Amino acid sequence: MPNKDIKLNRDWKKQDALKALPTRDGFGEGLIEAGKRDGNVYAICADLTESTRVDGFKKAFPDRFVQMGVAEQAMAAIGAGMCLAGKTVFIASYACFSPGRNWEQIRTTGCLQKTNLKIVGAHAGVSVGPDGATHQMLEDIALMRVLPEMTVLVPCDSIEAKKATILAAEIDGPVYIRLAREKSPVYTTEATPLELGKAQIFREGSDVALIGCGPLVYQCLLAAEMLAEEGISACVVNNVSVKPMDEKTIIEVAKKCGAIVTIEEAQAVAGMGSAVCELLAEEYPVPISRMGMQDRFGESGEPDELLEHFKLTAPHIVLVAKKILKKKSIK
Amino acid sequence: MPDIRPILTLSEKKLLSLELQANEIRKDILKMLTEAGSGHSAGPLGMADIFTALYFHILHHDPNKPLWDDRDRLFLSNGHIVPVRYATMAHAGYFDKSELMTLRKLGSHLQGHPEITHLKGLENTSGPLGDGAPQSVGTAYIGKKENKPWHVFCAMSDGELEAGIVWEAAMFAGKYKLHNLTWIIDRNNIQIDGFTEDIMPLEPIKDKFEAFGFEVIEVDGHNIDRFVDACREAQAIWERPVVIIAHTIPGKGVDFMEFDYKWHGAPPGKGPEDTFKKADQLNEALKDLRTLGGKIKSEHE
Numbered sequence: 001m002p003n004k005d006i007k008l009n010r011d012w013k014k015q016d017a018l019k020a021l022p023t024r025d026g027f028g029e030g031l032i033e034a035g036k037r038d039g040n041v042y043a044i045c046a047d048l049t050e051s052t053r054v055d056g057f058k059k060a061f062p063d064r065f066v067q068m069g070v071a072e073q074a075m076a077a078i079g080a081g082m083c084l085a086g087k088t089v090f091i092a093s094y095a096c097f098s099p100g101r102n103w104e105q106i107r108t109t110g111c112l113q114k115t116n117l118k119i120v121g122a123h124a125g126v127s128v129g130p131d132g133a134t135h136q137m138l139e140d141i142a143l144m145r146v147l148p149e150m151t152v153l154v155p156c157d158s159i160e161a162k163k164a165t166i167l168a169a170e171i172d173g174p175v176y177i178r179l180a181r182e183k184s185p186v187y188t189t190e191a192t193p194l195e196l197g198k199a200q201i202f203r204e205g206s207d208v209a210l211i212g213c214g215p216l217v218y219q220c221l222l223a224a225e226m227l228a229e230e231g232i233s234a235c236v237v238n239n240v241s242v243k244p245m246d247e248k249t250i251i252e253v254a255k256k257c258g259a260i261v262t263i264e265e266a267q268a269v270a271g272m273g274s275a276v277c278e279l280l281a282e283e284y285p286v287p288i289s290r291m292g293m294q295d296r297f298g299e300s301g302e303p304d305e306l307l308e309h310f311k312l313t314a315p316h317i318v319l320v321a322k323k324i325l326k327k328k329s330i331k
Numbered sequence: 332m333p334d335i336r337p338i339l340t341l342s343e344k345k346l347l348s349l350e351l352q353a354n355e356i357r358k359d360i361l362k363m364l365t366e367a368g369s370g371h372s373a374g375p376l377g378m379a380d381i382f383t384a385l386y387f388h389i390l391h392h393d394p395n396k397p398l399w400d401d402r403d404r405l406f407l408s409n410g411h412i413v414p415v416r417y418a419t420m421a422h423a424g425y426f427d428k429s430e431l432m433t434l435r436k437l438g439s440h441l442q443g444h445p446e447i448t449h450l451k452g453l454e455n456t457s458g459p460l461g462d463g464a465p466q467s468v469g470t471a472y473i474g475k476k477e478n479k480p481w482h483v484f485c486a487m488s489d490g491e492l493e494a495g496i497v498w499e500a501a502m503f504a505g506k507y508k509l510h511n512l513t514w515i516i517d518r519n520n521i522q523i524d525g526f527t528e529d530i531m532p533l534e535p536i537k538d539k540f541e542a543f544g545f546e547v548i549e550v551d552g553h554n555i556d557r558f559v560d561a562c563r564e565a566q567a568i569w570e571r572p573v574v575i576i577a578h579t580i581p582g583k584g585v586d587f588m589e590f591d592y593k594w595h596g597a598p599p600g601k602g603p604e605d606t607f608k609k610a611d612q613l614n615e616a617l618k619d620l621r622t623l624g625g626k627i628k629s630e631h632e
Contacts, residue, residue: 087473
């Protein structure tokens with residue numbers, strides 16, 4: 001059963017009854033809210049205003065919206081220059097281009113200067129679909145989490161994306177928010193907590209922990225249900241704050257469950273799962289399997305097809321969880 | 332319209348004092364670079380006249396209040412010439428001159444390339460070429476939108492015009508007609524690997540900037556009087572950003588460094604030995620400056 005304190009939508013299990021929205025929608029709403037709360041919030045977009053959902057902010061605050069054109073490197077540095085003049089600046093594009101193309105500018109003008117630059121990477125992951133590998137960003141979590149001063153947030157649904165955006169505006173320093181293009185179930189509620197540096201236990205369990213980030217956390221919940229039917233108690237952790245990561249909760253979960261599966265729509269190398277491995281290797285080693293893209297690029301296809309093809313759905317999580325349980329018993 | 336804070340014309344007396352000041356700043360640049368044992372010589376020496384003019388005549392600033400809201404903003408895009416900025420700031424009273432000798436050392440405010448988190452009074456962290464120009468554009472955009480009285484300057488190199496981000500930023504400055512923005516390009520024709528026109532031809536720079544919506548003013552970067560005039564003109568131009576192409580001599584003031592790209596990235600004591608041995612390079616350079624390149628004879632010679 002889901003953790004009551006998390007206050008998930010009571011219909012969380014009935015996917016058909018849930019609204020399906022992309023996390024970028026929640027970002028768009030959160031950006032308007034952040035703009036209402038603080039007149040110093042600006043948004044810059046690199047010719048993708050509608051698809052990154054900055055259009056709502058543009059309409060609400062036309063004089064605080066800046067059209068950059070296709071120039072992601074300058075977008076980061078010009079945004080940082082606006083930060084130096086006292087503003088909080090969201091820069092939005094597809095994750096492949098920002099932070100894909102402008103990493104050095106983010107490093108120097110965002111992190112090293114510790115400006116209030118908020119990088120919003122939309123269309124992350126293979127679920128971008130038919131556009132194919134060029135537009136399916138898989139390395140952004142790795143690129144951003146390695147940077148000192150950077151905060152990395154990967155919201156699990158549209159409602160959490162809205163909260164993450166409002167939170168990002170309040171954080172002192174650079175923040176990266178990772179968003180998805182494709183619709184996914186909206187199963188958290190306005191009452192679901194979101195706190196910087198906190199992982200949320202969506203479901204208590206004691207045999208194995210499924211630690212996810214982004215829309216795939218929902219697949220973890222479904223997998224936990226399937227595992228329960230087989231008598232396996234799976235804990236589900238929404239690791240939304242990839243950096244700073246909630247070390248306390250991750251270690252507690254490792255101690256309680258003794259085996260972990262991480263899952264993300266990104267390269268399994270150097271991403272969220274790797275962050276979990278780094279922590280537990282030093283603090284409390286347990287068997288871990290990292291699910292994600294296994295050192296390869298994506299390709300064209302329908303989003304659902306691709307998630308299935310790359311084994312990132314609930315039934316695959318179940319298989320991997322059962323495998324890791326065997327390793328646990330060997331130990 | 333914001334209040335205009337005029338840049339005054341130079342009296343002859345002030346001009347002379349600025350020229351002498353620039354010479355003193357050059358001496359400190361050489362000493363601090365020698366003490367550091369690494370760093371760039373040619374660019375800082377070449378820009379000493381311009382930085383002197385900026386800090387001692389053009390900029391509205393207060394060394395006692397480096398974060399004063401209404402200060403003019405001077406960005407530095409080619410961070411490697413920062414010794415000239417550090418030396419000029421020390422002379423202007425931002426910090427004690429003795430601190431110049433900590434350049435590039437552990438715990439120093441004076442990082443090898445400038446960092447705003449280490450020293451107040453800088454506007455940006457720079458080093459990776461091309462990043463300062465767009466930041467100056469972002470700040471100028473806000474300044475124009477909010478009718479701020481301050482002006483935004485950005486000193487940059489010619490070599491970094493090879494970076495695409497500079498032109499992305501130029502396009503933006505042209506689009507938003509940032510009249511409160513003045514870029515100052517150190518046109519010294521050298522970069523680490525050789526002469527700019529061999530490495531990657533930049534000319535015609537003037538035409539390029541005009542095509543991007545800038546007003547272009549060309550000056551002799553060692554003629555302080557003319558440079559001040561150019562800044563006055565830049566201030567008077569509305570509806571367009573301005574770029575001042577300052578023709579400078581790399582290594583200016585030290586005979587054996589002038590025009591030699593091998594001095595781009597070397598400090599005295601580590602430079603090429605075609606004229607002087609490493610051990611003599613600092614003293615010979617200082618000697619050049621003491622006599623202003625032979626223009627004056629010092630009493631003990």
